[in-house]
Amino acid sequence: xxxxxxxxxxxxxxxxxxxxxxxxxxxxxxxAVDGVDAxxxxxxxxxxxxxxxxxxxxxxxxxxxxxxxxxxxxxFVPIIILTTESQSTLKGEGKAAGATGWxxxxxTPSQLIAVVKKVLG
Amino acid sequence: xxxxxxxxxxxxxxxIGGTLTIQRSTALxxxxxxxxxQVDCVKIHFDQAIEVDLAFLQLFxxxxxxxxxxxxxxxxxxxxxxxxxxxxKDIGFPQFMxxxxxxxxxxxxxxxxxxxx
Amino acid sequence: xxEDLNKGRDIFKEEAYELLAKLENCLLELExxxxxxxxxxxxxxxxxxxxxxSSMFGFDxxxxxxxxxxxxxxxVRKDKVKVTKELIDLTFRVxxxxxxxxGKHEYDESADESKINDIIFSFKQLLSKEGLEVSHxxxxxxxxxxxxxxxxSSHFAEQDLAEETKSTKRTYMIYFRPHxxxxxxxxxxxxxxxxxxxxxxxxxxxxTDLIPDLEDxxxxxxxxxxxxxxxTAEDINAIRDIFIFVEDNCEIKINVIDxxxxxxxxxxxxxxxxxxxxxxxxxxxxxxxxxxGWRNTGKHNEVKNNSTGDSLQDKLQQGGGMVRGHxxxxxxxxxxxxxxxxxxxxxGELVTVQARLSQAVITRNDPEMLLIAEEIERLTxxxxxxxxxxxxxxxxxxxxxxxxxxxxxxxELGKEVEFTTRGGETELDKNVIEKLNDPLVxxxxxxxxxxxxxxxxxxxxxKSRRGMVHLSSEYSGANVLIKIRDxxxxxxLKEIRKDAIEKGLIREDTSLTERDILSIIFSPGFSTSEKVxxxxxxxxxxxxxxxxxxxxxxxxxxxxxxxRGMIITxxxxxxLAIIEGLLLKVGDNQYILPLSAVEExxxxxxxxxxxxxxxxxxxxxxxxxPYIRLRDFLNIDGTMPDIEQIVITEVNxxxxxxxxxxxxxxxxxxxKSLGRIYxxxxxxxxxxxxGNGKVAIILNIPKIVEYTESKEMTMVSGSA
Numbered sequence: 001x002x003x004x005x006x007x008x009x010x011x012x013x014x015x016x017x018x019x020x021x022x023x024x025x026x027x028x029x030x031x032a033v034d035g036v037d038a039x040x041x042x043x044x045x046x047x048x049x050x051x052x053x054x055x056x057x058x059x060x061x062x063x064x065x066x067x068x069x070x071x072x073x074x075x076f077v078p079i080i081i082l083t084t085e086s087q088s089t090l091k092g093e094g095k096a097a098g099a100t101g102w103x104x105x106x107x108t109p110s111q112l113i114a115v116v117k118k119v120l121g
Numbered sequence: 122x123x124x125x126x127x128x129x130x131x132x133x134x135x136x137i138g139g140t141l142t143i144q145r146s147t148a149l150x151x152x153x154x155x156x157x158x159q160v161d162c163v164k165i166h167f168d169q170a171i172e173v174d175l176a177f178l179q180l181f182x183x184x185x186x187x188x189x190x191x192x193x194x195x196x197x198x199x200x201x202x203x204x205x206x207x208x209x210k211d212i213g214f215p216q217f218m219x220x221x222x223x224x225x226x227x228x229x230x231x232x233x234x235x236x237x238x
Numbered sequence: 239x240x241e242d243l244n245k246g247r248d249i250f251k252e253e254a255y256e257l258l259a260k261l262e263n264c265l266l267e268l269e270x271x272x273x274x275x276x277x278x279x280x281x282x283x284x285x286x287x288x289x290x291x292s293s294m295f296g297f298d299x300x301x302x303x304x305x306x307x308x309x310x311x312x313x314v315r316k317d318k319v320k321v322t323k324e325l326i327d328l329t330f331r332v333x334x335x336x337x338x339x340x341g342k343h344e345y346d347e348s349a350d351e352s353k354i355n356d357i358i359f360s361f362k363q364l365l366s367k368e369g370l371e372v373s374h375x376x377x378x379x380x381x382x383x384x385x386x387x388x389x390x391s392s393h394f395a396e397q398d399l400a401e402e403t404k405s406t407k408r409t410y411m412i413y414f415r416p417h418x419x420x421x422x423x424x425x426x427x428x429x430x431x432x433x434x435x436x437x438x439x440x441x442x443x444x445x446t447d448l449i450p451d452l453e454d455x456x457x458x459x460x461x462x463x464x465x466x467x468x469x470t471a472e473d474i475n476a477i478r479d480i481f482i483f484v485e486d487n488c489e490i491k492i493n494v495i496d497x498x499x500x501x502x503x504x505x506x507x508x509x510x511x512x513x514x515x516x517x518x519x520x521x522x523x524x525x526x527x528x529x530x531g532w533r534n535t536g537k538h539n540e541v542k543n544n545s546t547g548d549s550l551q552d553k554l555q556q557g558g559g560m561v562r563g564h565x566x567x568x569x570x571x572x573x574x575x576x577x578x579x580x581x582x583x584x585x586g587e588l589v590t591v592q593a594r595l596s597q598a599v600i601t602r603n604d605p606e607m608l609l610i611a612e613e614i615e616r617l618t619x620x621x622x623x624x625x626x627x628x629x630x631x632x633x634x635x636x637x638x639x640x641x642x643x644x645x646x647x648x649x650e651l652g653k654e655v656e657f658t659t660r661g662g663e664t665e666l667d668k669n670v671i672e673k674l675n676d677p678l679v680x681x682x683x684x685x686x687x688x689x690x691x692x693x694x695x696x697x698x699x700x701k702s703r704r705g706m707v708h709l710s711s712e713y714s715g716a717n718v719l720i721k722i723r724d725x726x727x728x729x730x731l732k733e734i735r736k737d738a739i740e741k742g743l744i745r746e747d748t749s750l751t752e753r754d755i756l757s758i759i760f761s762p763g764f765s766t767s768e769k770v771x772x773x774x775x776x777x778x779x780x781x782x783x784x785x786x787x788x789x790x791x792x793x794x795x796x797x798x799x800x801x802r803g804m805i806i807t808x809x810x811x812x813x814l815a816i817i818e819g820l821l822l823k824v825g826d827n828q829y830i831l832p833l834s835a836v837e838e839x840x841x842x843x844x845x846x847x848x849x850x851x852x853x854x855x856x857x858x859x860x861x862x863x864p865y866i867r868l869r870d871f872l873n874i875d876g877t878m879p880d881i882e883q884i885v886i887t888e889v890n891x892x893x894x895x896x897x898x899x900x901x902x903x904x905x906x907x908x909x910k911s912l913g914r915i916y917x918x919x920x921x922x923x924x925x926x927x928x929g930n931g932k933v934a935i936i937l938n939i940p941k942i943v944e945y946t947e948s949k950e951m952t953m954v955s956g957s958a
Binding site: 143146147149150153154157174175176178179180182183184186187190212214231 | 458
């Protein structure tokens with residue numbers, strides 16, 4: 001059974017890139033457009049990993065992580081946040097909220113896979 | 122998860138399988154405690170392919186320690202080692218990982234899956 | 239792969255285009271309320287997203303630009319930099335350059351590296367002027383795993399070169415002890431260890447002494463820790479990289495215990511681990527002993543191949559068909575416009591066939607078939623409405639573009655203009671909206687250039703300094719009314735008349751109503767501008783507008799008071815493809831009039847005709863209305879029926895009748911173009927296929943009236 005990854009980003013091109021790269025690497029991908037959408041898509045169902053943007057409308061990545069971690073189902077799920085290099089403080093905030101790691105935008109498909117392998121195997 | 126105790130009340134077979142990861146570690150701890158409390162020799166049987174993680178290994182290691190202290194036995198059934206090995210392989214368990222306290226028997230989870238060919 | 243990349247790039251372009259439009263709006267809002275937090279946040283987010291995606295799809299120039307802009311806006315968010323006109327102008331230039339790069343520019347701006355560098359420089363200057371440190375992009379970067387990943391792979395390349403001359407491998411001893419709560423961060427230490435193994439020869443010793451008894455263990459905590467011996471050609475940073483996510487969640491020590499190749503064999507590693515097993519600690523002496531023991535064996539084991547065979551690239555090549563996820567959980571989808579056009583065409587065909595079916599069924603008088611035909615008619619109607627609805631887009635999408643236009647123009651002309659819009663949610667067919675862009679640009683340019691006076695002049699004539707241009711749209715039956723209103727100088731009727739006479743458009747003695755004079759400004763070759771400016775009056779006048787609106791089967795109406803301003807009203811049919819028509823018969827031919835233009839139908843008897851004494855007029859409830867006999871207009875032979883019918887319509891505010899043989903009734907009309915040969919015959923606006931398979935011509939009432947009037951005028955003036 002393939003591992004399922006939920007990607008959360010308000011940018012369609014970013015979602016496309018994530019989806020394409022992860023699917024090609026053999027993961028199943030579910031897409032969400034923001035934090036609120038992500039929680040709806042999760043709906044308490046198990047997922048193997050989360051990749052979430054920080055800057056999003058409605059509910060941002062930090063709040064999403066807090067909400068997700070608060071649910072016992074996702075206590076140990078790896079969560080990777082997407083940041084840009086100008087947001088170094090957000091990494092700390094993200095980690096404090098319960099993020100596992102981060103990927104700095106922009107990134108290449110192989111960089112993405114390297115990070116996913118690091119936390120998901 | 123199922124514990125079957127034979128009539129002599131000496132030996133029990135603990136059948137587990139599927140995802141044996143941190144999500145289920147609390148339940149796993151309880152059934153291991155129960156097994157070691159009831160019988161002298163606990164044999165582990167995997168009823169299906171298993172998925173393991175570090176939490177499982179630690180738990181098993183703890184159970185093993187406890188069994189030694191209580192003069193009891195905790196064993197993985199002889200023909201089940203391959204199931205564990207496969208699970209180790211699936212999670213990319215480092216091949217050359219050894220436990221310092223390992224007695225090099227099949228009963229140490231660290232060495233049973235990792236270092237053997 | 240390239241195909242997918244291209245697809246990705248296309249999506250990026252579309253997205254960037256939308257984001258830039260949003261950004262543009264934010265900037266315009268900020269220009270008025272510079273400290274609007276919400277707008278700053280939105281602007282920041284738009285740039286942030288563009289930046290993130292752009293370099294992934296190979297648009298490095300865009301990434302560089304947005305990086306600078308984002309940096310400044312980050313400062314703005316933190317209240318360290320204020321929103322100034324300078325910043326907004328600069329950001330507009332960013333937008334223009336990005337538009338140029340993604341090939342969506344409306345103005346004639348081309349992507350230009352020097353311009354981009356110029357903008358980047360200006361951003362840096364802006365920050366330094368604010369007394370803020372000009373941060374070099376790289377200094378902003380903190381450690382990111384993949385950057386190191388990159389440095390690592392380039393390191394690989396260097397290593398390959400060095401391999402031939404001498405390969406030096408170091409042996410590291412790594413102590414790795416995760417904190418108890420590491421699992422709660424979603425971290426898996428085993429994965430990190432296996433990653434470590436991929437760097438070279440690796441021996442891992444697991445310490446389990448801290449694992450408590452089963453009774454005491456917290457099943458969700460980590461108790462295990464490790465010592466690792468790693469012999470690798472990689473430097474220490476490559477090792478640190480592996481632990482980058484856990485740095486704050488573990489204790490880690492990395493020591494080099496040997497810098498030669500001496501320990502790169504299995505026996506050496508075995509000995510090392512034995513020493514740990516026995517003494518739990520490794521001293522320098524131990525290592526030294528080992529090294530001298532193994533130094534001269536000369537055994538160089540093969541380097542472990544680190545390249546993983548299942549890289550993304552490989553997978554992509556293997557599974558070419560594996561494109562995109564199968565889960566499309568999105569609430570809206572993008573559809574190429576031509577697919578929609580095809581759908582509309584198909585629905586059009588269906589409507590035609592359905593009409594034929596209904597007619598055929600009526601002649602057979604089969605009740606069961608009649609029922610089915612009615613059902614199909616209902617479904618076809620629904621399908622038609624839904625399909626048309628899919629093509630509807632709010633006109634606000636183009637309204638927003640004009641804000642930018644007004645801003646740029648008024649700056650350029652030194653005028654102060656407040657631009658307001660209303661009714662942006664009014665929906666029109668996508669094709670119609672696209673075609674409306676140019677005429678509206680033209681009208682707005684005209685309003686600002688010729689209508690709105692310079693601030694000083696306005697004040698002198700008792701007006702407010704700021705001129706007003708208001709753009710609104712609203713539904714009006716099957717039409718949408720788009721009004722462009724300004725409070726500028728308005729139109730001087732005498733000037734126009736004088737001009738028109740000079741240009742030979744009218745004769746000196748022609749008597750014209752106010753409306754007629756105003757409509758002259760839409761004539762070809764008429765331009766009121768005294769001097770040719772860059773903005774408007776390039777020789778092309780408002781006649782271009784008229785022509786554009788004509789192709790949309792719409793009308794242009796103008797109203798103006800000298801010194802008070804001007805209102806131009808565009809009346810546009812909701813959709814282009816299917817209209818409600820009125821089916822008429824003249825001789826053996828059938829014709830369609832757009833139902834929206836029809837007011838009523840009355841009968842015309844022989845007595846009426848005789849009572850008019852040869853003039854084509856009819857008395858409708860006391861009002862005298864002129865009419866045009868289509869039979870004459872279209873040169874159709876044959877005998878007229880005793881009682882004709884007149885369809886009363888309104889053209890340019892005047893009632894005009896069209897006399898026909900019979901009015902058959904309403905008809906769902908799918909408009910087909912007549913082809914290029916008839917392109918210049920403007921009295922015909924298209925054709926449709928009737929239920930019986932015959933063709934009916936769609937008539938353009940305003941053109942017929944216009945044509946007839948001009949013919950009569952020449953006759954009158956010719957006889958004078």
